Every structure is written in structure tokens, then in C-alpha cells.
Amino acid sequence: MIIMSMSVNILRLWVLAALLTMATVLSACGPGQPPERARPQGPPPADADVSRMPPGQQGGVFFGTLGGMPRTLNPLQAGEDASSAMALSRLLEGLTRFDSAREEVVPGLAKSWDVGADQKTFTFHLRRGVQWSDGHPFTADDVVFTFQAIYDDRYPNRQKSELSVNGKPFEVEKIDDYTVRFRTADIYAPFLLYVGTSIMPRHKLIQAFDDGSLMRAWSVRDAQFTPEKIVSTGPLILERFRPAERIVYAANPHYYRIDSAGQRLPYIDRFIERIVNGQQASTLAFAYGQSDYENVEVRNVGWVKRNAERHGFTVYDRGPSQSTNFIWFNQNPGSNARGEPYVEPYKLAWFKDSRFRQAISYGIDREGIVQGVLLGRGLPLWGPVSPANRSWYNPDVQRYPFDPQRARALLREAGFTWDAAGKLHDRDGHAVAFSLSTNEDNEVRQAIGLVFIENMKQLGIDVRLQPLDFNTFVGKVMSSFDYEAGLLGLTGSWDPQGGWSVYHSAGRLHMWSPGQKTPQTPWEARIDELMQLQLRTLDVEARRRYVFEVQDILAREQPLIYTVTVNSYEGLQNRWRNLDPPQMGTLVWNYDEMWAETLLLR
Amino acid sequence: MKALIIKRLLILIPMLLVVSLMVSLLMSLAPGDPVSQFEMMPDVDAEYLQRLRQEFGLDQPWYMQYFHWLGQVLPFSYHPDAASFWQRFDFRPNFGFSYYYRTEVWDLLVQRMPATILLSLTSLVLAWVIAIPLGVLAAIYKDSIFDRISQMLAYAALSIPEFFLALLALVFAAKTGWFPIGGFTSVEHDFLSPWGRFLDIAHHLLLPTIVLGIGGVAGVMRIMRANFLDNIRSEYVVTARAKGLAEGAVMFRHVFRNAINPLITAAGFAFSSILSGALLVEIVMNYPGIGQLVYNALLQQDAFVVQASVLMSVIMLMIGNLLADIALAMNDPRIRYD
Numbered sequence: 017m018i019i020m021s022m023s024v025n026i027l028r029l030w031v032l033a034a035l036l037t038m039a040t041v042l043s044a045c046g047p048g049q050p051p052e053r054a055r056p057q058g059p060p061p062a063d064a065d066v067s068r069m070p071p072g073q074q075g076g077v078f079f080g081t082l083g084g085m086p087r088t089l090n091p092l093q094a095g096e097d098a099s100s101a102m103a104l105s106r107l108l109e110g111l112t113r114f115d116s117a118r119e120e121v122v123p124g125l126a127k128s129w130d131v132g133a134d135q136k137t138f139t140f141h142l143r144r145g146v147q148w149s150d151g152h153p154f155t156a157d158d159v160v161f162t163f164q165a166i167y168d169d170r171y172p173n174r175q176k177s178e179l180s181v182n183g184k185p186f187e188v189e190k191i192d193d194y195t196v197r198f199r200t201a202d203i204y205a206p207f208l209l210y211v212g213t214s215i216m217p218r219h220k221l222i223q224a225f226d227d228g229s230l231m232r233a234w235s236v237r238d239a240q241f242t243p244e245k246i247v248s249t250g251p252l253i254l255e256r257f258r259p260a261e262r263i264v265y266a267a268n269p270h271y272y273r274i275d276s277a278g279q280r281l282p283y284i285d286r287f288i289e290r291i292v293n294g295q296q297a298s299t300l301a302f303a304y305g306q307s308d309y310e311n312v313e314v315r316n317v318g319w320v321k322r323n324a325e326r327h328g329f330t331v332y333d334r335g336p337s338q339s340t341n342f343i344w345f346n347q348n349p350g351s352n353a354r355g356e357p358y359v360e361p362y363k364l365a366w367f368k369d370s371r372f373r374q375a376i377s378y379g380i381d382r383e384g385i386v387q388g389v390l391l392g393r394g395l396p397l398w399g400p401v402s403p404a405n406r407s408w409y410n411p412d413v414q415r416y417p418f419d420p421q422r423a424r425a426l427l428r429e430a431g432f433t434w435d436a437a438g439k440l441h442d443r444d445g446h447a448v449a450f451s452l453s454t455n456e457d458n459e460v461r462q463a464i465g466l467v468f469i470e471n472m473k474q475l476g477i478d479v480r481l482q483p484l485d486f487n488t489f490v491g492k493v494m495s496s497f498d499y500e501a502g503l504l505g506l507t508g509s510w511d512p513q514g515g516w517s518v519y520h521s522a523g524r525l526h527m528w529s530p531g532q533k534t535p536q537t538p539w540e541a542r543i544d545e546l547m548q549l550q551l552r553t554l555d556v557e558a559r560r561r562y563v564f565e566v567q568d569i570l571a572r573e574q575p576l577i578y579t580v581t582v583n584s585y586e587g588l589q590n591r592w593r594n595l596d597p598p599q600m601g602t603l604v605w606n607y608d609e610m611w612a613e614t615l616l617l618r
Numbered sequence: 619m620k621a622l623i624i625k626r627l628l629i630l631i632p633m634l635l636v637v638s639l640m641v642s643l644l645m646s647l648a649p650g651d652p653v654s655q656f657e658m659m660p661d662v663d664a665e666y667l668q669r670l671r672q673e674f675g676l677d678q679p680w681y682m683q684y685f686h687w688l689g690q691v692l693p694f695s696y697h698p699d700a701a702s703f704w705q706r707f708d709f710r711p712n713f714g715f716s717y718y719y720r721t722e723v724w725d726l727l728v729q730r731m732p733a734t735i736l737l738s739l740t741s742l743v744l745a746w747v748i749a750i751p752l753g754v755l756a757a758i759y760k761d762s763i764f765d766r767i768s769q770m771l772a773y774a775a776l777s778i779p780e781f782f783l784a785l786l787a788l789v790f791a792a793k794t795g796w797f798p799i800g801g802f803t804s805v806e807h808d809f810l811s812p813w814g815r816f817l818d819i820a821h822h823l824l825l826p827t828i829v830l831g832i833g834g835v836a837g838v839m840r841i842m843r844a845n846f847l848d849n850i851r852s853e854y855v856v857t858a859r860a861k862g863l864a865e866g867a868v869m870f871r872h873v874f875r876n877a878i879n880p881l882i883t884a885a886g887f888a889f890s891s892i893l894s895g896a897l898l899v900e901i902v903m904n905y906p907g908i909g910q911l912v913y914n915a916l917l918q919q920d921a922f923v924v925q926a927s928v929l930m931s932v933i934m935l936m937i938g939n940l941l942a943d944i945a946l947a948m949n950d951p952r953i954r955y956d
Contacts, residue, residue: 079805085914087719088719088720096656172669172670172673173666176666177663177666231720232720235720235725236721236726236729237721237725237726237729255808256808258803258906259729259730260730260906260911261801261906290805293901293904297904486650486654486655487648487649487650487651487655490657494657504658506660508660514661515660517663524664524667525658
């Protein structure tokens with residue numbers, strides 16, 4: 017009995033203690049807010065860039081989410097994944113910038129440039145008075161250093177190939193502290209776009225460059241423990257980096273852009289990006305009013321919209337996205353290590369026949385996919401460039417509207433016949449059947465595959481869907497060529513040169529038969545020629561003609577049978593002003609010019 | 619005792635070698651490699667991919683990669699040309715290089731360790747502090763209504779999977795709004811006073827601690843109860859009672875000390891799971907610890923991060939057992955390791 021009463025007393029004490037702790041913890045958790053950031057009132061740089069948007073009001077915090085943790089802030093490596101590239105783009109600027117709303121290259125850290133008579137010499141005049149976020153002046157030395165690092169053989173990086181012509185690096189020469197001259201080995205159409213690569217701070221990175229440790233600089237460890245060493249020229253500076261939790265950026269007091277009233281941009285005090293586990297968690301946070309911006313996937317649009325009024329945001333239908341989805345046949349003529357052909361020879365004969373591919377294209381009910389799979393939130397796609405890309409989309413390529421009659425006529429013309437059960441056979445009596453491989457982690461793609469199977473049944477063709485692990489799929493498509501047909505999507509880039517590896521017969525992503533030594537067909541040879549021509553002219557009209565012809569040929573020959581593009585939806589809290597929505601790309605691309613009517617989210 | 623410690627540490631070496639070899643083999647069996655994820659990016663050129671594979675040694679067979687890794691692994695490193703004497707010793711263990719983060723694996727582990735250790739410790743403390751008194755009471759008042767209910771709850775707690783409890787906790791947090799929905803600190807954490815930060819972390823820790831602790835409560839309580847019952851029936855209890863000792867003294871001075879022995883072994887095991895035990899809860903509750911790091915490393919085929927975490931678990935298990943054996947000898951004079 018003594019024990020019982022003793023333990024009851026202990027128990028009482030415990031409950032009391034637990035309640036007390038809970039009460040204090042709960043009371044301490046009212047919505048706190050970051051302190052306002054004091055801004056230095058020093059004069060803006062002599063050559064400050066003046067925003068064309070109307071002046072706004074300083075202050076406030078932009079809350080964003082990242083669906084994955086940045087792997088590094090190293091300028092030579094961050095381009096490899098979306099989260100890291102996004103983080104770095106907030107910090108480092110290039111000589112030129114891409115104005116998404118007007119789809120043109122505009123001055124960045126360089127205030128202007130002259131193009132030489134040979135069209136291969138570009139002289140950049142840097143903005144005077146621009147400083148790194150630690151106050152160190154930005155000069156031509158930083159530019160020369162950046163390109164030196166990119167071309168250094170010790171530091172392999174992804175930018176190098178875009179910043180080379182025929183494998184030759186640009187010649188970069190400092191004329192004086194504020195003038196840099198570039199020479200390219202040949203005329204290079206996307207020069208002004210690509211030269212806008214992030215300029216690195218020489219004064220911070222030269223030591224790592226010299227002792228060979230540049231690849232390890234600005235890692236997530238540095239970001240966490242010494243964020244002040246990661247200096248910037250962009251709108252923001254890195255204030256705090258908490259791995260797998262969040263990144264806190266503050267306004268860069270030395271940013272070179274101002275508004276027409278002379279206020280230094282950005283208007284926001286801070287930009288806080290929470291790192292969450294995947295896209296779904298990110299969308300959830302936005303839908304419940306915990307973040308300012310979200311790229312909403314098509315399948316989530318419906319329910320997210322229902323929360324819009326309650327949490328004060330709007331979901332914008334941004335029209336077709338840059339994503340594409342296509343089906344293609346393996347046309348690789350070679351054989352594997354055991355001497356077996358990659359594709360059964362009789363099947364290869366079908367796949368190589370353009371009439372067969374066109375018939376398949378006529379047999380696909382794209383409108384059905386848009387309505388059935390995307391619930392109307394998409395568009396049929398006829399070529400490699402999505403209509404989102406206003407500058408380079410060719411609207412007049414051949415189209416293949418759903419027409420089984422037409423498909424049958426083409427198949428008959430190519431020597432195919434149907435048996436009594438309605439199954440398609442080729443000239444030698446082989447039943448027409450193939451497997452369609454795709455990566456299992458993409459729901460939309462699998463649904464497209466299922467519609468495709470149904471469509472093909474109407475033509476008497478048996479298709480088997482084979483969902484694979486992403487790496488296995490990549491291995492089959494890129495190296496072992498052990499597949500018959502594939503279903504994949506790629507996200508296009510704005511500049512046509514971004515599609516080189518798909519269009520050119522020697523390209524790595526020339527899906528149907530990559531890495532050819534010499535083009536297999538006359539039309540592939542013509543595409544190669546056109547891709548070369550478009551690269552060697554600075555005349556935008558001429559370039560557009562070449563690129564349009566590439567799209568024409570691809571639509572006619574159907575090596576890649578494009579299906580649909582999904583629409584893009586973006587959600588934004590209603591408190592933001594100075595939006596400048598572009599046709600293509602994110603709504604908040606100009607977050608440095610945006611300001612908030614109410615300073616806090618909640 | 620010394621002999622025991624030396625022997626255990628020596629056994630650790632072949633064990634780590636075998637385990638790391640197995641991990642390397644298993645990781646190499648997965649399709650693709652860490653560079654595969656770049657293959658479908660149109661603007662990455664082939665030469666660069668090849669260069670990356672070369673840099674990482676991915677173009678070599680798995681056992682060559684293993685030996686290469688083995689050559690790098692050191693408990694500490696020595697830099698003979700450093701300026702001062704102390705700077706020559708770098709006591710950060712080298713666990714190799716992460717393909718994904720392009721930095722030392724050890725740095726990544728250090729980043730995530732505090733959060734994971736904190737969560738493991740709080741849940742261990744919670745489990746033991748609740749479970750031991752409950753187990754003792756259940757044994758003393760065997761077959762009472764209290765015993766029945768606590769037994770039933772313990773079975774229930776043992777049979778609910780951790781990840782499911784974690785999901786329930788998230789739903790609870792979302793519905794009531796009393797607790798944050800996952801995470802370790804809140805957005806405004808960095809701008810709070812030190813006391814505010816402490817409370818902020820405590821607020822975030824509460825739910826994961828309970829989720830992780832519940833399973834522990836049930837397990838420890840059942841062991842405690844069973845052992846206590848075994849000992850209550852033994853003859854020395856009759857002797858002690860016959861001597862006229864107070865019931866409280868019998869129970870706590872004699873029975874309790876005898877009954878706690880198996881729990882010391884259990885504590886050794888608990889120690890070994892301090893770094894890895896919270897894996898599922900961390901993933902479900904978006905808790906920025908080692909579990910999340912390792913899970914992502916598995917998805918990204920970041921072999922050396924996986925390798926390091928497995929090796930750390932092995933080392934922790936061995937040390938945990940060793941500590942348990944030592945503690946056992948200290949608690950029970952009958953146990954000797956000579």
C-alpha cells in the first residue's frame with residue numbers, strides 16, 4: 017500500500033510537469049516574424065539598371081518551397097539539378113540576362129555590348145560601381161576568372177560545351193577594368209544567351225582555383241557553417257542554410273538594380289525557401305497558405321483551386337508548358353556484344369518505314385488523351401517545340417489528327433494486311449506487335465501509354481506496356497538498345513540549340529538511333545545540315561527559317577511521334593504586385609521587382 | 619575487462635571489412651549509376667558524362683571501386699606540412715566522398731547527426747522513464763485491472779507500425795493545429811531568442827518523440843514486468859520478507875536490482891540504434907536527420923553515404939554491446955570477464 021500511494025504521488029507530479037511543459041511550449045509558438053532588415057542608404061552604382069516596373073514598397077518576406085535539397089552551391093556544379101540551380105540563380109548574375117516576358121537577351125552585369133564586323137567579336141562594357149555583396153568591386157577580373165575556371169581541365173563542368181564552338185573555348189580578354197572582349201572560333205548564334213552564365217567572385221575563389229580544390233568550394237557544408245563567404249551579385253544574399261530544412265536569403269544591399277524612384281531592388285527583405293520532401297508536400301504547403309508560390313501539377317489543380325479563396329491565393333492557367341511527350345521506335349541497326357541485332361530485323365523494317373510511323377501517328381487519339389488523361393488541361397502536340405515557345409514554334413507543321421481510316425490506308429500502302437480476326441500482319445505474315453517501355457514513376461506517361469494501347473487495338477496492333485525503373489529504362493534506351501518502342505518526355509529549352517542532342521544524328525538523345533557516325537537517311541542528313549546553318553548565323557529571321565524546316569522534317573518523318581503537352585499552372589498569393597507574366601517560364605521570374613501589399617503571409 | 623575491450627575492438631576490424639564489402643556488392647547490383655540521372659538532360663554533352671564517370675571511378679568494376687574507397691578510409695588524417703603541430707592532425711574520420719553532394723561524407727553525417735541523436739535520446743528517455751515504473755507496478759499488482767490494461771496497451775503499441783503512427787501524428791497536428799506538421803525548427807526559428815529557439819525545437823520534437831517512444835515503452839515495459847515477476851518468486855525474496863524487511867526495501871533494493879539486468883543488455887541495443895532507429899519516422903515527418911540523408915542516398919545510389927551509415931551502425935552496435943557488458947559487470951558482481 018505504501019508503494020501504491022508513493023507511486024500515485026509520483027504519477028501526479030509527472031502529469032503536472034508534463035502539462036506545464038506543454039503549456040509553455042504551446043504559448044511560445046505564436047506566429048513570430050523575422051525582424052526588418054536595415055538597408056544601407058549608400059548611393060546606387062553609377063550604372064545601376066533601372067527597372068521598368070512602377071515603384072513599390074520595401075519590406076516583407078517571400079515564402080517559397082523547394083521539392084528537394086540543393087546538393088551544392090558550387091557555381092560549376094549547381095547547374096546539374098533544379099534545386100541547386102535555383103538556389104545559385106538567386107545569388108550569381110551573368111553578363112546578360114534573359115527577359116522571360118519579352119523573350120530577349122537584356123543587359124545584366126554588362127551594361128552594353130558591341131558586336132564586331134566579323135560577328136565573332138563581342139566587346140562587353142561592364143556596369144561601373146557594381147559591388148559584390150561583401151562590398152568588393154565587381155570588375156573584368158571576375159569575368160576573366162570565371163571563364164578561366166570553366167575551361168580549366170581540372171574542373172569538368174556542364175557549361176563548358178555550351179561555351180565552346182567546335183570544341184574551342186571562347187577567347188576572353190580583359191581590355192580594362194570595365195571592358196572585356198570575347199572572340200568565338202566561329203559565328204555562334206546563341207552566344208549572347210549562353211555567355212550570361214553565372215560570374216564567380218575571383219577574390220573569394222581564386223585560392224581554391226589555384227590549389228585545385230575549386231570543385232569542393234561552396235558545398236552544402238560551407239553554406240551551413242560559413243554562409244558569409246558565399247558572396248553574390250544577385251538580388252539576394254545567403255543568410256542561413258539549414259540542410260533539409262530551409263534556406264534563408266536576405267536582400268542584397270549591393271544589388272545593381274533600382275526602380276524609377278531610385279529605391280534599391282529587391283523590395284523584399286527576405287526570401288525564405290523551405291525544403292520539403294517532394295512535389296506533393298510542396299503543393300500541400302501552398303494549398304494551405306504556408307507558401308507564396310507553387311508550380312501546381314495538372315493532377316492537383318482541381319483541389320488546390322478549391323482552397324484559393326480561403327487562403328488568399330490565385331491559381332493561374334499559364335497555357336501550354338514546355339514539356340513534351342513522345343513515342344518512338346528503336347531504329348538502331350546495330351547488334352549487341354553477342355552478335356544479336358538490337359531489334360528483330362523484320363520489326364526494324366516496319367520501324368524504318370515512314371508510312372508505318374505516320375500510320376501510328378494517325379492512329380493516336382491525342383484529343384482523347386487531353387480530355388481523358390489531362391481532363392482538358394493540355395494540348396495535342398505535333399512537333400518537338402511546344403506552342404509555349406512563341407519565338408521558335410512552327411505552327412504550320414504537318415498534323416496527324418485522329419483518323420483510323422487514314423492510318424489503315426497508309427498501312428495497306430506499306431504492304432500490311434489484316435487477317436480474319438482483324439489482326440495486322442506484315443508482308444511476310446508476321447503479326448504486328450511490340451512492347452512499349454516507359455519509366456514507372458510518371459503517372460501521366462503511363463496513362464498515355466494505356467490510351468495508346470487501346471488506339472492501336474483498333475488498327476489490329478498488339479502493344480504491351482512495359483513500365484521500368486528509371487535507370488533501367490535509361491540503360492536500355494541509351495546504351496544496351498534492348499527495347500522496341502519507348503515513351504518519354506523532355507522539357508524543351510527556349511533556344512533551338514538546346515535541342516541539338518535530339519535533332520542531330522550524332523546527338524546523345526537522338527532517341528531512335530543515337531550517336532550516328534554518318535546520318536542513316538537523307539532527311540537526317542538535311543536536319544544535321546540545318547542545325548549547323550542555324551548555329552552559324554546571327555540573323556534571327558534566317559535562323560528561324562532553318563529551325564522551322566527542322567520541325568517540318570521531323571513532323572513529316574515522325575521519328576518521334578509527339579502526343580500532348582500539359583498545361584502549366586502556377587499559384588501565387590494575392591498580396592504580390594508588379595507581376596510581369598511571361599508566356600513561357602515561371603510567373604515569379606522577376607521576384608526582385610515584386611512587392612507585397614501585406615508584409616506577412618499569415 | 620581490458621582483455622574483453624581489446625578483443626571486441628579487434629573483432630570489429632574484420633567485421634567492418636566484410637560488411638562494407640557486402641554493401642559495395644549490393645549497391646553495384648542496382649541498375650544504373652549516380653550519373654544515370656543526367657542521361658535524359660538534352661543540354662548535357664556525352665563527353666561530360668564520360669568525364670564524370672571517370673572522375674568517380676564508375677567506369678571500373680565494383681571491386682576496384684571498393685578497393686579505391688578502402689584506400690581513402692581513415693579514422694583520422696595527418697598533414698605533415700601544416701603550420702602548427704595541432705593542425706597536422708585532422709580528427710575528422712574519412713568515409714570517402716559523396717557523388718551527389720560532391721563533398722566529404724563525414725561532413726554530411728555531421729550536418730545531420732545532432733537532430734537525429736537528439737530525437738533518439740528524447741524518445742529513449744521517454745520510453746524508459748515511463749516503461750520502468752509501469753513494468754514494476756504491473757508486476758507487483760499482477761492480474762489487477764491496471765496490469766490487464768497496461769498489457770493490452772503494450773500489445774497494441776507493439777503491433778502498430780511506426781510509420782503509421784507517424785502518419786497519425788501528422789494528421790493530428792494538421793487537424794488540431796497544436797503542433798507543427800513535421801520538421802525540426804519553424805521558419806522564424808533563426809530570428810528567435812535562445813529561449814525561444816529552445817522552445818521551438820521542443821515543440822517540434824514532441825510528436826516524433828512520442829511516436830518513436832511508444833514502441834519502446836511497450837517493449838521495455840514487458841521485459842521489466844516479466845523479469846520482475848521471475849524475481850519476486852525467488853527464494854531470496856521469501857528470505858528477505860522473513861527477515862522482516864519492509865516491503866518497499868524488498869522490492870526496490872533486492873528485486874529491482876536483479877530484474878534490471880536484461881534491460882542493461884537492451885540498453886546496449888538501444889544505443890546502437892541511436893543513429894539509424896528513427897529512419898522511418900524521419901522520412902514520414904520530414905525530420906532533417908541522418909535517416910532522411912541515407913534514404914535519399916539510396917535513391918540516388920550515393921554509395922559511400924550508404925556505406926558510411928551502415929558502418930556507423932555496425933560500430934555503434936559493437937560499442938553498445940560492449941558498454942552493456944561492462945555495465946552488467948558493474949551492476950552484478952557475479953559477472954566477470956576474466
